[in-house]
Amino acid sequence: MASRHQQRPVGELLRQWRERRRISQLDLSISADISTRHLSFVETGRSTPSRDMVLRLGEHLDVPLRERNQLLLAAGYAPAYRQSALDDPDMAPALTAVRQLLTAHDPYPALVLDRCWNMLDANESTLVLTAGMAPELLTPPVNVLRATLHPNGMAPSILNLGEWRAHLLGRLRRQVSVTADEELAELLEELRGYPCDQPEPEVEVPGPGDIVIPLRMAQNGVELTFFSTVATFGTPLDVTLAELVIESFFPADEQTSAVLRARN
Incomplete structure (x- = not known):
């Protein structure tokens, strides 16, 4: 590119x-x-x-x-913004802060993503989301969107797969529009080809009582329901830091909260 x-x-x-x-x-x-x-x-x-x-x-x-x-x-000029490696000493304070956020978020899942949705770090509770996935989908670099929507990934356990898939593809589509990133565009085309046996809403309309789009999944016969938040660095001047995203999942009901607390 x-x-x-x-x-x-x-x-x-x-x-x-x-x-x-x-x-x-x-x-x-x-x-x-x-x-x-x-x-x-x-x-x-x-x-x-x-x-x-x-x-x-x-x-x-x-x-x-x-x-x-x-x-x-x-235009013939040198780049203005650094693109640091994750192990660069200058990145250490920011990554320490990220690790503190991940640890503090236990017993709820949280993970760090790069611009292409590859998982860079995660807390222990993220295992609740990845349980049962095919091993090849968990071989680094783990692409979170691929692992979520692939038929050998999370997809079979997601009860509202059509709704959640439409939400994720919508996020990725908007990201492609904003960045014009060819790698993300290729990922979008790949994900669109994955099977889904549920209707995918074209417009995100809340269901009864919904204030966010929930992730509903079945695990060991129990339904777990989450909503997520996304955080980025507020004033980045480094390409790598600007592209880091922290996604944190929260229980959307008491049953999910109890299951997650019991795991720790």
Whole structure:
């Protein structure tokens, strides 16, 4: 993906991001405080943007940090944002904080994901979600979406598979739209091909008493019901850190809470 971006003019990439965000040249020029004429020249290749302008337009277009680096490379500049390895010493404080969150969330499941939904870390209680999965789906790197929706993964135990599948595919589809990430687009196509014997709602409409979309699953003859929350770092300046997601599952009823507390 990086090489493809480097071969294409920065103006063309900026125009595509602007169109993806459905922002007119006029609106972008006003918000970024540049003239419409200059913006037009940048998009058509008649003018080369400065490094600061590339960063400013990337900010106003809400371009992900990974892709802002690609815009800079396409314009002939060095990347502005680091992409640290997880074992980089500078990442240690952030990862320590993440591990504290995971541990504190026991006895309820919580896991850390990268941009492609690969599991980077998880607490012990996550085992309640992965019980019974085919071993090959749990071989690192474990892709959480694949493991959830694959017929040899969680899918057979999910009682509202159609609803939960539609929810997950909707999240991934929106992520593809925001990031234009080809790897995520390929994952979306793969997941769409997995079988599902339940209707998949096109619009998420709450059922009686629902305030969130629940995950309902059967385990050892007991129905467990969860809802989840998603957390990210608030002010990341590193590509890897910006793409980390912490997903935490909470019991949606007392029965589920009791089962999870009894496991510890």
